[in-house]
Amino acid sequence: MTTALKEWPLWEVFIRSKQGLEHKHCGSLHAADAAQALDMARDVYTRRQEGVSIWVVPSVAITASNPDDKGELFDPAADKIYRHPTFYEIPDEVGHM
Amino acid sequence: MTGGIDYLLHLADNALVLGQRNAEWCGHGPVLEEDIALANVSLDLIGQARLLYQLIARRQGGDATEDTLAYFRDTHEFRNYTLLELPHHGPLSGYAQASLDYGTTIVRNFLYSALMALRWEALENSADAGLAAIAAKSLKEARYHLRHSRDWLVRLGDGTGESHARAQAAVDHLLPYAQEFWADSPAESAAVAAGIGVDVTALKADWDAIVDAALAEATLRRPPSGGYVPEGKLGIHSEHLGYLLAEMQSLARAHPNGVW
Numbered sequence: 001m002t003t004a005l006k007e008w009p010l011w012e013v014f015i016r017s018k019q020g021l022e023h024k025h026c027g028s029l030h031a032a033d034a035a036q037a038l039d040m041a042r043d044v045y046t047r048r049q050e051g052v053s054i055w056v057v058p059s060v061a062i063t064a065s066n067p068d069d070k071g072e073l074f075d076p077a078a079d080k081i082y083r084h085p086t087f088y089e090i091p092d093e094v095g096h097m
Numbered sequence: 098m099t100g101g102i103d104y105l106l107h108l109a110d111n112a113l114v115l116g117q118r119n120a121e122w123c124g125h126g127p128v129l130e131e132d133i134a135l136a137n138v139s140l141d142l143i144g145q146a147r148l149l150y151q152l153i154a155r156r157q158g159g160d161a162t163e164d165t166l167a168y169f170r171d172t173h174e175f176r177n178y179t180l181l182e183l184p185h186h187g188p189l190s191g192y193a194q195a196s197l198d199y200g201t202t203i204v205r206n207f208l209y210s211a212l213m214a215l216r217w218e219a220l221e222n223s224a225d226a227g228l229a230a231i232a233a234k235s236l237k238e239a240r241y242h243l244r245h246s247r248d249w250l251v252r253l254g255d256g257t258g259e260s261h262a263r264a265q266a267a268v269d270h271l272l273p274y275a276q277e278f279w280a281d282s283p284a285e286s287a288a289v290a291a292g293i294g295v296d297v298t299a300l301k302a303d304w305d306a307i308v309d310a311a312l313a314e315a316t317l318r319r320p321p322s323g324g325y326v327p328e329g330k331l332g333i334h335s336e337h338l339g340y341l342l343a344e345m346q347s348l349a350r351a352h353p354n355g356v357w
Contacts, residue, residue, distance in 0.1 A: 008128075029129075029130050030128065030129075030130065031130065032252065035248070036248065036252075039134070039244070039245060039248065040130040040131075040134065043130065043133050043134035043137050044129075044130055044133050044134075047133075047137060
């Protein structure tokens with residue numbers, strides 16, 4: 001016998017705005033399943049015309065980096081300004097980049 | 098045009114009374130997400146009522162406004178279905194906030210939105226251009242209300258033993274009130290004859306199909322029809338409408354002409 005969940009699982013909500021090309025994370029909510037999470041996301045996160053498309057993802061499906069690893073993961077990039085393409089002269093023929 | 102006015106009042110009062118009822122859940126929803134969802138439904142319904150009252154007030158002229166229509170008419174002047182004024186619980190519980198039953202709320206919203214999804218669609222072709230425009234806007238809202246309430250009806254009916262029993266009790270309690278949808282009324286007959294309204298009896302087969310399919314999916318049983326047919330749309334209401342109006346109208350009546 002499976003034990004019933006006392007709480008609905010958590011879902012992360014991503015909304016694409018009318019002007020936007022990509023879905024952006026806007027929050028989370030509890031729902032019994034994906035279909036219900038979509039409806040609830042509509043009600044909770046698009047009441048002020050925030051979006052034209054919704055994605056919901058089970059929060060447990062997200063693997064997140066550990067905040068304690070911040071130093072070794074992200075700090076080494078801080079002094080490598082040459083990775084920003086600001087040291088190059090872009091020929092006019094290339095046009096918009 | 099009196100026939101037309103009475104018909105618009107019927108549509109407007111339906112929306113206002115159910116909007117007010119559902120608003121009782123605001124801040125008391127079973128979960129935060131549903132609290133917001135139901136408040137959205139209420140705001141849609143109150144928005145529909147406002148558009149209809151504004152249309153009526155323009156046609157009546159004089160001192161009529163959307164506010165006089167909503168706040169300064171009494172019980173017998175309201176033309177809503179009795180179904181929509183009933184409290185959020187079965188026939189034998191009390192008035193306490195604690196007795197709010199979400200199954201009752203969902204079943205009522207389902208029965209009504211199933212009707213209005215069909216009725217607004219037909220009213221898009223009304224000879225009354227003002228009403229047709231309101232119908233086009235309201236149709237999208239009604240379709241979402243139907244989607245929301247049907248989804249919950251299936252979840253509750255096909256859920257736990259407790260949720261199934263409460264959903265079934267709500268269906269047994271409320272479905273007989275839906276018989277009023279199909280009953281004759283002078284306002285509706287006049288509106289149909291004038292090409293303004295739609296003949297709801299022509300929508301009954303589609304409504305039955307929506308209800309039967311959802312009940313089957315929800316593993317709920319449809320109680321036999323028959324018995325008392327309510328007459329709210331004729332102005333003959335249950336004892337519950339007076340309390341609802343008293344709460345809704347008291348502020349406007351205590352401070353007439355008050356503005357924000």
